[in-house]
Amino acid sequence: MTTNLIVVGAGGFGRETLDVVEAIGLTEPGRIRLLGVVDDAPTDQNVGLLTARGIPLLGKLDVLMTQPQEVRYLIGIGSPPVRAAVAERLDKSQRDAFIAIHPAATVGSMSRIGPGSVICAGAQISTNVTLGRHTHVNAGSLIGHDTRLQDWVSINPGAVVSGDVHIGPRTLVGANATILQGLSLARDVVVGASACVVRDVPSGVTVKGVPAR
Template sequence: MTGAAGDGGAAGLELVIVGCAGHGRELLDIVHAINEAAAGTAWRVRGFVDDTPTEVNLKRLQRLDVPYLGSLVTLGDLPTGTHVAVGIGDPRSRRRVARRVASHRLPAATLVHPDATLGTDAEHGEGLVLFAGARVTTNVTFGHHVQLNQNVTIGHDCVVRDHVSVNPLAAVSGDCHLDEGVLVGAGAVVLQGLRIGAEATVGAGACVVRDVPAGTVVKGVPAR
């Protein structure tokens, strides 16, 4: 397995979070939890970058006592080795930003909340984010920049490709395949052995009982 959570050592690694909105600030909470569990500083947060921060979210950053560093152009000025966490929930937007991060040759942080579990024989690319309560069982393979929100479950032998987002309380059964850029909505269920095609969206609360073609939106029970 690559990129263990909070793999910052005693001194801690420098981290910048992209996205000042709620999703990005939730990543800051994960970092705080990792540092607390490590009884030290696994990550040192330099601040946030965002191309279009709202005044409301900038004020929220001030309350958190974390600086706003500027637009994504600022990434080019960061010291070599500074890690970046992409705090964007939408898969397509996250993919665009992840490419910009990669163009600056900056490593993507893997963040696993201490209250999440990553089972045996699991593999992942850089940028994996597991929120509190996420449960991943055995022999699961993740691509790059996958994000599992609060209380998500991923069953055995699943393959989850790059930039997939699984929203809170969703359940993906065993032997499923989520292609690149899939979004699984809050509270949705994907039944055993199914494939969700690239860029498809599963609506909140849906129950998927058959394969979902690429680029489609399905919703309802059963999902159509």
């Protein structure tokens, strides 16, 4: 059955999400019919980039709300708090979010991927991993065994999350950062790029450096 799909967000990660969707379409022809993109405040540059690849900008987020109930969506917005706010708006429409896993990503046995999640090319997800709703696992990142990511988490390119780690809602792990095994990061944490996290991190804290502080 073909899925009619709209991507939310015309910015950088929105267009990366389009790449994932198009890659799925190449390996599974007919699985997805991309209707276009919605964005409440697209820049002229991003509109031009969508136009150049032949993808229509349908209008603001409210356009998605008017679509038939079977139309599904992906939120291609990199910021976890903004993504969470958009998801809460869309929850009211009671429509289903799509799960987009790039064909060049790997997902291990007994892993569970939440609705709305986007897994980019080269990402590696190990065994018995749980991803919450609308999680983003960027290109080349690694999620170790038995790890739990809650809703709206972003794992940026090249990050390594070791085994048995727990990451709370709306947390962002920066590019090339490392989270050591067995640690817990609470909600709304920001881990700076290339940081090495060696201890638990409480809610609302930004850490950076090696070791991360």
